[in-house]
Amino acid sequence: MARMTSSSLDPAIAARLKRSADGLVPAIAQQYDTGEVLMLGWMDDEALHRTLTTGRCTYWSRSRREYWVKGDTSGHVQHVKSVALDCDADTLLVKVDQVGAACHTGARTCFDADVLPLAADQAG
Amino acid sequence: MARMTSSSLDPAIAARLKRSADGLVPAIAQQYDTGEVLMLGWMDDEALHRTLTTGRCTYWSRSRREYWVKGDTSGHVQHVKSVALDCDADTLLVKVDQVGAACHTGARTCFDADVLPLAADQAG
Numbered sequence: 001m002a003r004m005t006s007s008s009l010d011p012a013i014a015a016r017l018k019r020s021a022d023g024l025v026p027a028i029a030q031q032y033d034t035g036e037v038l039m040l041g042w043m044d045d046e047a048l049h050r051t052l053t054t055g056r057c058t059y060w061s062r063s064r065r066e067y068w069v070k071g072d073t074s075g076h077v078q079h080v081k082s083v084a085l086d087c088d089a090d091t092l093l094v095k096v097d098q099v100g101a102a103c104h105t106g107a108r109t110c111f112d113a114d115v116l117p118l119a120a121d122q123a124g
Numbered sequence: 125m126a127r128m129t130s131s132s133l134d135p136a137i138a139a140r141l142k143r144s145a146d147g148l149v150p151a152i153a154q155q156y157d158t159g160e161v162l163m164l165g166w167m168d169d170e171a172l173h174r175t176l177t178t179g180r181c182t183y184w185s186r187s188r189r190e191y192w193v194k195g196d197t198s199g200h201v202q203h204v205k206s207v208a209l210d211c212d213a214d215t216l217l218v219k220v221d222q223v224g225a226a227c228h229t230g231a232r233t234c235f236d237a238d239v240l241p242l243a244a245d246q247a248g
Contacts, residue, residue, distance in 0.1 A: 035159020086234040110210040
């Protein structure tokens with residue numbers, strides 16, 4: 001279900017947004033200058049509103065069930081550079097300037113540690 | 125629910141994968157050399173298996189409820205360069221070599237057309 005019965009998100013954007021059954025949209029965070037894909041988080045309408053208006057990336061934490069301003073506890077802030085909605089209006093791409101590590105493990109991105117094996121004849 | 129009761133995915137990977145309630149994992153497709161984020165699709169175990177073993181990005185289409193080998197109808201193939209699982213094992217990053225446009229609209233990426241406005245004092 002949606003987190004809130006209403007949010008402050010621009011109604012013109014809210015009307016277009018296609019949410020999952022639990023009211024969320026996946027948000028890809030990408031380092032704006034290097035192009036690194038840093039992480040994927042989830043936003044409801046209010047998290048998107050805060051991301052668009054505060055300059056700080058804000059997600060909905062599905063495990064903690066609360067808003068999560070990236071970097072508030074770690075210092076690893078994401079300064080928002082741009083936000084784009086995809087052609088189906090069901091995914092967000094947020095270009096950010098990431099301070100320090102994006103991943104809670106201390107790695108620069110959440111995708112650094114676990115590269116899956118390709119079939120030998122497909123590699124490269 | 126999961127698409128299939130079983131798939132050919134390596135059991136060691138399948139055991140780690142954390143799927144949504146409908147048995148899927150979001151997969152971010154990124155152009156391997158330029159870093160462009162091209163699109164987000166969804167994979168179940170079998171789609172991931174095919175992506176790892178055929179060299180062609182394969183998704184589960186939620187709207188058509190079928191496997192979808194990217195480019196089979198459009199020619200806009202995604203050749204797989206690498207696949208990584210994130211720190212929570214619930215998101216995939218697939219680096220690809222995209223032939224032509226990734227987006228069904230003909231745009232290079234699915235995020236080219238719809239940049240959302242930031243609050244004026246947050247821009248840049």
